[in-house]
Amino acid sequence: MGTAGRIFRRCRPAIALFALAAHAGTVLAQLAPGEDATATLAWADANKTSDHRDFLETLTRLGNDSGKLTAAQLAHLRYLEAWQVAYAGDYDDAAPLLEAVVGGSPDKVLRFRATATLINILGIAHRYQEAFSRLTELTDMLPGITDPQARLQGLGEAAQMLATAGQYELAADYAERMIQSTPTGDSACKGTFIKLHALYLGKKIDGSDARYTKGIADCEAADENLIANSLRADVAETAIHDRRPHDAIDLLEKRYPAVLRDSYPSLISQVESLLAQAYWDAGNAEAAGKYANAAVKSAPGGDASEPLAAALRTLYLIARERGDFQTAMRWLERYMQADKGYLDDVSARALAYQMVKQQVVSSHMEADALDRQNQILHLQREVDRRAMETSRLYIVLLLTVLATIALWLVRTKRSQLRFMRMARRDSLTGICNRQHFVERAQQALLAAQKAGRPSCLILFDLDHFKLVNDTYGHSEGDWVLLRVVAECRDHLLQEDVFGRLGGEEFAILLPGTDEAKGSERAEAIRGAIAAPPPDGPSSAHVTASFGVACTALHGVELDRLLIVADEALYRAKEAGRDRVVVATSTEPVPAKETPMPVAPSPHLRMARP
Incomplete structure (x- = not known):
């Protein structure tokens, strides 16, 4: 679990610790006469993932004879039991068991290994700050650990944790140290997997890299089939991205029964999600739906993961193609929630x-x-x-x-x-919030005035945006706002100031722009927003109304420009929306008596239809 668990997506348990052991039978319910418990524990430790069913049976036999074990043997058994609880997905139960080993075992190597496994559990439970704090302790302990297997586990856990934080090159370096530390005659399968997957996530390589073929062969030779199938998942994902869905199907279908037998829920969900995507791309909606539903069921409850989001998106596309728009909207909403949760x-x-x-x-x-x-x-x-x-x-x-x-x-x-x-940034769109826009706009206006250059202020408001939220939901509304911001950025210069004043209302200051150019740029932005949306998570179509005020006619004071532009925007709304209105010198503007700090005008706070 420690080696394969971090980079895979996490899942809830499909089976508990001793349920499988009971299923295996009771013929070997206790240690055999003369059996060396220390050697048995060492075998079980070395074959946790390659021979998982025998590992569970061994734990049952050792547990039934725990009264005959020495203190060191019992501590080792407790660690393996905690590892299995974590492997099965009972992370809440596994964490205190591992804490007990860390705090109570006299063996520093066992404490080191329990710390490494505990880091994995904390990461799965989204307790990331605790996990990285424990990782600091682990790396401080590493120079004093001479046991080769313990060092491999520690290096592997460090590599996987760094990969989860997006530190892919550093993760690959730790994985390479793991490979170099592998004793002669032992397989470097686990280190190879971590390194290749870290490079894959960092977009340094893809699944067509020749090292994947060698890594899969090495893992199969070492009976590490779970890790070999994890490498195949990267290869299949690359095939899907390269528009070779049939290659991905051929690769994964023949391995799917073995994946189910390994009983590792996160890999099951990942493989099912990839099969769903591959079948959809191949035009087989029925098979795509079967595997997508299976991926949703095997995904972690209450946890957002990339395979879950991909499976939900596939179900949305299937429902939409069938014309079942009500079901499609439900899947779309779940997909957006899962995708946002994962990000x-x-x-x-x-x-x-x-x-x-x-x-x-x-x-x-x-x-x-x-x-x-x-x-x-x-x-x-x-x-x-x-x-x-x-x-x-x-x-x-x-x-x-x-x-x-x-x-x-x-x-x-x-x-x-x-x-x-x-x-200073708007939490949804990433552009300036209202306060920061006002500060930057005032500075830009002052700089333009000193340079003798004109400026224009654009205010625009999305038409009938409340109807979008009421019809499609607020998640769809958020996607619309993000698309609008993206369209605007395509028409902005580096010196332009872009901000969200609130809700669906935005402002753009164009330093060094006269009235003609400002009107032209506002019209370009209006046209981009009104264009049909590209294929993506948002299908709602919106338009926007624009008001433009320029310093040549209305002065350089921001509060006055805001009021004038807002009046022009209001006239664009009255004239039928989806248009640009430029404020003229004849428009009524409240007289300015005493300089006041910029504050929202009554017009800016009004909810426009």
Whole structure:
């Protein structure tokens, strides 16, 4: 589980620890007379994934005779039992069992291995910050671990955790260390899989790479069929992307019964999802629906994964092709939720990695600062005897400490500024929010005025957007907003300021643009928004109404431009929508008596039809 579990998508258990063992029979319910429990435990440990049914049977026999085991043997058994609980998917139960081994075993190698497995469990449970904190402990312990199998497990877990955080090159480096650390005569199957999959995720290679063929052969020779089938999943996915669905079907169909026998839920869901996509691309909707439904059923309950999202999208496409639009909308809604949940989870992993990395750096710097402070105290005692000689050294060390602390403060401040920048962006579209747009627009207007250049402000509002939300749902509305933003960006220059004022209302400041050019660019954006949407998750068609106000006629004060542009926008709505109206000098504008901070006008807060 530790080697294959991280890069695969996670699943709930398909079977519990001793249910399979009971199914295997009770002929070997206890240790045989004269059987060496230590050797039996070592065999079970080495064959956890390659001979899983015999592994379960061995755990049952050892558990029935646990009273005859030594303390070291019993600790090893408890670790293997915890590993199996995690392998079956009972992560909530597995975590405290592994914690007990980490905190109670006298064997540092076993504690190291339990820590590696615990990292895997924490990652599956989306407790990413805890997982990466444990990973820091694991890598600190690694130099003191000489047991080859334990080192392989630790290196593998580090590689897989780094891959989940998007650190693919670093993950591949750890996997290569794992391959190089494999004892002579042993298979490097697991390390090869982790390295190839990390390079695959990082788009450095694809499934057509010759190393996949060799890796699959090596894993089959080592009886690691589960990992071999995981490599085949990458090969099949590449075939699908290269429009060779029949190759993917031929590869996966013959391996599907073996995948089911291995009882590893995440691989089952992944293979079923890939088969569903391949059959859909091959024009076999019936087979695609069968495997897509199977993938949804085998996917982790309450967990968002890439295979689940792909299966739900396939079901949506099948229902839409059959003309069952009500069912299609239900599948589309589930697909969008799963896809968003998966993307949010990817972001959470990356953020947790960066936060723990920052904490480690800060901790090391604080430790260095404390160490230097202790050195200073020691030197101060020496000053009493060697005032002239040691004073110079004291000053140098003091300056070093101050420089270290200053560097730490600067880095901390930079981190704070980075998070402040994140707060200036609209959470859905990624463009400027209202407050940040106002700040940047005022600066741009002032700069354009000093340079003697005109500017234009564009306000636009999506027509009947509430109807989109009411008809298709808010998830579809979010996709529409994202498409509109993407269309606008295609028509913007680097110096333009683009922001979302709220809801479906947007603003664009065009520095250095006169009235004619501003009207032309607004018309281009209007046409792009009104064009039929491309094939994608959103099928709703919207238009927008535009109001344009330019500094040549209305001055450079942002609040006045907003009011004038909003009046023009309102006239575009009254004139039938889906049009651009440029404010003229004859339009009524409230007189400005005293300079006031820019605030939303009553018109900007009104909900337009």
